[in-house]
Amino acid sequence: MDKNVLLEVKNLTKHFQLSSNKTLRAVDDVSFYIRQGETLGLVGESGCGKSTVGRTLLQLYKPTSGVIRFAGETISDRTETKGHKAYTSQMQMIFQDPYSSLNPRMTVTDIISEGLITHRPNLAKKERQEKVMELLELVGLSRKQANRYPHEFSGGQRQRIGIARALAVEPSFIVADEPIAALDVSIQAQIVNLLMELQRQKKLTYLFIAHDLSMVKHISDRIAVMYLGQLIELASSEELYARPLHPYTEALLSAIPLPDPLQEQARERIVLQGEVPNPINPPSGCRFHTRCPKAIDICGMVTPVFTEVLPQHYVKCHLYGERGRNLDDNNKMVSV
Incomplete structure (x- = not known):
């Protein structure tokens, strides 16, 4: 295996037990790897298991079976240990819906500060606030907007807040779960370009989940295609399209x-x-x-x-x- 590989997934399986005799086979025997600084696009029809793969990588779902290795270490289970806390700070998620993924009762400062409070509890309040301001400017928002609530922003602006929240703990890997699906076409390109610029600046690695195949080609180094819970094709972006x-x-x-x-x-x-x-x-x-x-x-x-x-x-x-x-x-x- 390439030593530049940041994330390696082997035979990942996630089943949901619906009843005593019904099992939803959301992800079945999926294997892939992502190199440091690379973007792997993950595409397929709705319900094929793309989002389940992303959530399982972050341990939001516990895998039924399979192995996930991050930075050379095997992630075995989701337990509240120091090791798991370090793991979650290195892997973050940008959610699909910029409306439901932000707490409407919290200001932008509070939303972005949550990760800092959890992972850097010794950070002084003034330093934490300055970090929030820097993140807002980094994603194209203004410091003056820090005390506003989510309902005061457009969909594209809310997604920028979600990106700032993910960046707050300085992760090396981000799962972008259809981050442009709920946005207007004119805004989608802005968000994708922002993600690409942030990747260059901070040497980020992405799993980019999407439906829009033309946009996936634009941002991805390699593309994996899923169908009904399984990977069926994987190649470089240019190779797959050609x-x-x-x-x-x-x-x-x-x-x-x-x-x-x-x-x-x-x-x-x-x-x-x-x-x-x-x-x-x-x-x-x-x-x-x-x-x-x-x-x-x-x-x-x-x-x-x-x-x-x-x-x-x-x-x-x-x-x-x-x-x-x-x-x-x-x-x-x-x-x-």
Whole structure:
């Protein structure tokens, strides 16, 4: 493993027991790593388990099984120890909804100060207040806004407050859980550009969870695609967009609007048939086979293996079961 790896996840599984005979398989056997200073984009349909992965990494959910290693140390459980406290100060989260994630009864100063009070209790009140002011300016807000309440801000401004709160304890890793989904399109680019600038300034590492595939490409170094609780493809941003291998990834990318009307008319739009299966009772074999236009007999019977079929390009698909046996000399898929 690369020594620059900050976060390593192996066989992460998170199931929710709904009743004595019903289990929601939110995340199943997910493995990946993120290097120091890198952004890994995580994409997929609603309900595929993206947010559950992020929350489990931060121990907001205790994993059912699997191993999470951060900065070389294994995080085994969520206990209120000094070790866990140090871990949570290094890993923070930016939430999707800038409205519900901020306490309406607290001022901006109080919201941002919470982490400082918990993790730096010896910090004098004056120093803490000055730190809050610095953070507000860092995320593009004014010191004069420090004593206002969340309802006095727009959605984009509230998300900036959420970013300042996450930065308060000086983390090295941030889970950005769809931080632009609830914002106007004109504001989304501002927030993404702010995150990228903060990453450069503070050498941050991101797990960036999102639906907007064009925005994910803009911010991410590598992109992982999830479907029904499992990772099905992982590659660099440029590689994934130029050469998607999994049929589900192809369908997702075909839905991205193109600015050129002629290109939009010329390209093939892949429309998936059927509904997303129930994660309580997922299909056998490949979980995508019930909607896959390229499914073959084995897909419904045997679970495919997450395989590196091109350099640093992994896919979980029977079409590439023998290390790229279905790729020609130009790395294009041949018929089966």
